[in-house]
Amino acid sequence: MTNGKSIRKVRKAVFPVAGLGTRFLPATKAIPKELLPILDRPVLQWAVEEAREAGIEEFIFVTARGKEAIADHFDAFPALEETLAAKGKDALLQVVRQATIEAGKAIYVRQDAPRGLGHAVACAREAVGNEPFALLLPDMLMFDEPGCMAGMMAHYEEVGGNIIAVEEVPREEVHRYGVVALDPDARDVMRITGMVEKPSVDEAPSTLIISGRYILQPEIFAHLDETAPGAGGEIQITDAMQRGIEAGEPYFAWHYTGQTWDCGSKLGFLLANVAFGLRDKETADALRAYVNTHCRDES
Numbered sequence: 001m002t003n004g005k006s007i008r009k010v011r012k013a014v015f016p017v018a019g020l021g022t023r024f025l026p027a028t029k030a031i032p033k034e035l036l037p038i039l040d041r042p043v044l045q046w047a048v049e050e051a052r053e054a055g056i057e058e059f060i061f062v063t064a065r066g067k068e069a070i071a072d073h074f075d076a077f078p079a080l081e082e083t084l085a086a087k088g089k090d091a092l093l094q095v096v097r098q099a100t101i102e103a104g105k106a107i108y109v110r111q112d113a114p115r116g117l118g119h120a121v122a123c124a125r126e127a128v129g130n131e132p133f134a135l136l137l138p139d140m141l142m143f144d145e146p147g148c149m150a151g152m153m154a155h156y157e158e159v160g161g162n163i164i165a166v167e168e169v170p171r172e173e174v175h176r177y178g179v180v181a182l183d184p185d186a187r188d189v190m191r192i193t194g195m196v197e198k199p200s201v202d203e204a205p206s207t208l209i210i211s212g213r214y215i216l217q218p219e220i221f222a223h224l225d226e227t228a229p230g231a232g233g234e235i236q237i238t239d240a241m242q243r244g245i246e247a248g249e250p251y252f253a254w255h256y257t258g259q260t261w262d263c264g265s266k267l268g269f270l271l272a273n274v275a276f277g278l279r280d281k282e283t284a285d286a287l288r289a290y291v292n293t294h295c296r297d298e299s
């Protein structure tokens with residue numbers, strides 16, 4: 001309980017995966033960018049596993065034309081499982097099962113055109129219904145133990161409301177992100193008093209950026225209805241959340257201190273692969289040797 005109101009459990013997570021992925025053309029002509037692998041699993045699967053660890057029971061994907069392989073990826077594959085079992089490949093069998101979402105627990109809704117993240121979230125309205133939900137941007141690969149969403153969920157169970165994961169970045173980078181302002185009188189609970197999408201360095205209210213994980217109350221859908229296209233001509237979730245703040249709804253920041261890679265950019269994608277390659281016992285030693293030999297700064 002908080003403020004006399006009961007805190008409703010978060011059972012569902014939304015994954016917007018309907019973007020065009022133009023920064024990865026031509027790879028993304030036929031393959032959804034969310035299925036490009038980081039080490040051995042699609043970037044999207046890392047986010048699904050993070051949500052599952054946080055207790056999420058239903059997985060809602062906002063997809064588009066050409067993204068059908070996403071549903072296939074999370075589908076059960078009995079023939080493959082039988083073959084692996086018959087060959088005694090138990091470890092691989094486990095890996096395949098981990099990539100499967102239980103029957104009836106994955107929902108796919110369509111976005112008609114890539115009109116922005118806010119519009120993608122609005123497309124999940126019927127599937128979410130009148131309850132709080134988690135929102136994970138799969139491009140942002142976040143690694144921590146426990147995961148970012150699990151930490152947010154524990155915080156949510158204490159304070160309720162809307163929770164936004166934030167990360168500190170150097171001031172010169174704020175223009176690439178949504179940036180939050182915190183209430184100086186409520187720093188202990190990190191109450192958010194405002195947010196702005198892609199501000200200039202001078203206008204940014206802080207150096208705390210919105211990093212791609214949210215717990216939102218269903219009131220966000222009414223605010224999305226009222227939100228006109230903003231930065232980049234797209235309907236921005238940040239603008240809809242700002243409307244919620246102005247309406248007096250509680251928004252709290254959750255300070256995430258684990259690692260994040262923006263896998264929607266080529267550099268972030270490469271760095272994530274190196275980082276996970278260095279973590280994996282099958283590849284770590286050879287990769288480290290390669291990096292030590294070939295990646296020395298000769299200047």
Ligand code: UTP
Pocket residue numbers: 016017018019020021022023024034062111113114115116117119120137138139264
């Ligand atoms: P991005 O803006 O990074 O993805 O959205 P993009 O537009 O596909 O990438 P580029 O810039 O063309 O390379 C972040 C997440 O939101 C989804 C994307 O699929 C991605 O997972 N998204 C974005 C939607 O689902 N719908 C949209 O209209 C926009």
